Amino acid sequence: MSDLRRKLEDAQRLLAKSEGELLVLRARKEKLLTTVGLAKGRLEKKPKINIFLEELQNEAHIRRVGDFERLLTALVHEVLPGESPVGLELDINRGQPSLDIVSRLGPNINEDLFEDQGGALTNVVSTGLRMIAIVRSQMRRLLILDEADCWTANERIPAFYSVFKDAAQKIGMQCIAISHHIDVGNFGEEISVATMSGHPKSESGVYVENDPKRHQWTDDEDGVRWIRLKNFQGIIDETIHLTPGVNVLVGRNNIGKSSILRALRAVFLGECRDTLIRHGRKACSVEVGFSHGFTLHWDRKIKRNPVNIWKLLGPDGAVFENDGIRYETGSRKVPDWVPELFKIGPIEGLDAHMSKQKTPVFLLDKSGPTRASVLSIGQESGHIRTMIDKHKQRCANDAATVKDGEKEVAHLNDRIATLESLEALRQRLTDAEEKLSNIEANERRLNALSQMSEHLRSAR
Incomplete structure (x- = not known):
């Protein structure tokens, strides 16, 4: 009987385990049906x-x-x-x-x-x-135009530059314009006009006569203070002083005014080549002055490796260092820290800051x-775009939820059906338990009677 009792108890344990699994699977199915239903509702919308x-x-x-x-x-x-x-x-x-x-x-x-x-x-x-x-x-509100007024009639030049005056006053747009219109009176008031003279191929090169009314910068003002070129094409050593508003460089045709634009494109866009160096010299340099005494320095030297070097100079003239970073880089392309610090560079791959004459x-x-x-x-409408992207992602997630959820529900249904079929065994095991208990009770009574019989025989 002990063997039957052991087998019956094993069967009861297995049935109890199956019943526990059935409860878990039914709860999982109910949760899945709710989740899939909500996902389907969202997909319908x-x-x-x-x-x-x-x-x-x-x-x-x-x-x-x-x-x-x-x-x-x-x-x-x-x-x-x-x-x-x-x-x-x-x-x-x-x-x-x-x-x-x-x-x-x-x-x-x-x-x-x-x-x-x-x-x-x-x-x-x-x-x-x-x-x-x-x-x-x-990006930095700086606009550099090379002969942008070349298609504009003389009588409309004041109106053309009044646009930049308004931009400077209303949105803080600093403008550097290069023009062949040498009549200073064309530009109106509040515009700083510098004049380029000389000849790029002469021994003394070209030189710049700055506007006599030089702007007195304060540290609170943002903008490029000055630009210095050394041995750069027709320029030996000249500095152009700027104002926060509109600055115009004038001079006769083909004198080399565009060297200013080329210098800035070399510094900020990396358009560097040996022909930027003045004939007969081995190196050229460009310096751009910014607020708080900082200067961005670029130079190029023939046959040097690296051929170009960018430096950020502090108010003391030494290379600036901060948090273990030394702002001095030799490279054939503009270092990442230049556009990061000065906000001058391509916008979506296009150069908006500097307009070439050609x-x-x-x-x-x-x-x-x-x-x-x-x-x-x-x-x-970036926030709307974010909403659209999130909506697309949610729909994709919902579609996956429906697909995976319905697949899992199908598997659950199969397993639940199998386990539910075992529920009929509960009564059979209960009946077996009752019968086995009766048999065990009868067995105990028989054993007791047998012992009494043996005791009586011994007593005789």
């Missing part, structure tokens, strides 16, 4: 939410585009009275903005501003686009998505 978020983003884009249209149109009308308004045509493709820039000739009549309009208009609009891109990117067009010749990206039209 996905199309409506997508439409709502896209409309919300489109409205934000349109509001920002309207601001840009008004700004660019005002700029054009200031310099070129009578020109048609500037229009920005925004399209949304797969949730991403694409921007066309047009000239609005009349109701529903547009012309591509780059392909169908003249150089004066494209130059003015390009300048406006540069300012917008710089401000929107949160390639003044900015953004107008680029693709629609690039225009929208550089002008940060998508960033205006």
